[in-house]
Amino acid sequence: MTTTLLPAEVLGRMVASDPGRPRLTWYDDGPGPTAGERIELSARVLVNWVSKAANLLQDDAAAGPGTTVGLDLPAHWRSLYWALATWSVGATVVVGDASLGADVLGADVLVTDSPAAAAGHGGDAVLVSLPALARSHPEAAEAPGAVDEARELATHGDLFSPMSDAEPGDVALAAAGVDTAYGDLVVVEQAWGPSPRVALAGGLEQVLHLALAAWAVDGSVVLVRGDRTDLADRFASEAVTVDARESA
Template sequence: MSPATITSAVLDVVDDWSQPLLTHYDHASGERTELSAATLGNWAAKSANFFVDELGLGAGDEILVDLPEHWQTAAILLGAWWAGTRVHLSDVDHGSLQAVVTSADRIDHHGDVDEVLVASLDPFAMGVRDLPAGITDFATAVRVHGDQYRPGPAPTGPVLDDATTDEVVRDAAAAAGAGISAGARVVTTRGWHTAADVTANLLAPLIAGASLVTVAHADDTRLDALAATERATVVLR
């Protein structure tokens, strides 16, 4: 049976909700944040509840996620798909968008979108201070929402650029191939800047049932030690 959403495809293969599902490193900032499947699922649910209850978004609505690789980005993407929205990763006609989630330094790129939401990209999801009027601090806004989510009807149209849920899941499975399987521990430095990147480098390991360690601003001289510490079975550079 096809999954109802991309988020379902990620979470339905989880065996142990207490184990790490996504670990995020940033070699530039020194961040290391580890999220269990339960914690990542809770943040995705908060995001979905926010999108649906506060913004009134659902199937057919379009949002742009203009963010770098980060655990918050993963949670926002999963929440957006759970809510049924169509996600874009690169700039599109702003007239088609109901909302954009971006970083504080890119607000000016999206001034003509009705709902501009800023993700702090803070390791502890602290909020962003001193935002301009009319700009929503995403981390603060989602905290008040429930950490469980009951999805509505499965979207039938595109959910990631022009691809449907079934197409994304199929492409993710193909990208995982035989090298990434359930129970694997995958360290990756690969980016998430396009729909193809998100499918191959974020979703493929998760939908295969692996746990993922992402490394932003990777220092290649430290990567082997990091992979050993994380007990990685696969390293993707």
């Protein structure tokens, strides 16, 4: 018999299994202000980020079941905790290219790294700084109505308790016209074996699905950005067992 596993339960299981083991490792090999970054989050630290973001969504934006949260972000370690936070409050994550039919910018809450998108959003907006050590967004003044995540997220609580829970049939992920229910979101990849170390890269929708699949079997994720192909040594040092990059 198949048991439905929800994202919040995936997080809880990881903490119960081994709170200190790395669960999300991020490498940025692309151009820009975050080039060269390596970030590593244990289950405990990941849940801390998720709890703070979920408290922000629930307390400041009244997000819950029925709320849509647009993630106007690249596949990035910050995108993962915002998606998990959205699922923790029982809301719907919206991802994808707006030009291809994804209503990201029209979501009830917009989480974006673009000051222009945040300023133009008619509802609640969160302006995200991608660099790991950012203490405020350098262009926050251009979106005065948005929450400056780097400045304000730390003020929210480390523990989260949802006011309402999503039902298995509620929409968890909306991507360019394709909706995935909470009950269908976490799909276990049995071929990966127990506790896999999974390399990921590519579009945000695919990364979200595969990260959940890895974590559901007590695994971990190495998420990379950029066009480098000479990653064999890195993956060996990170003990990667599955290369599930979209372009691999």
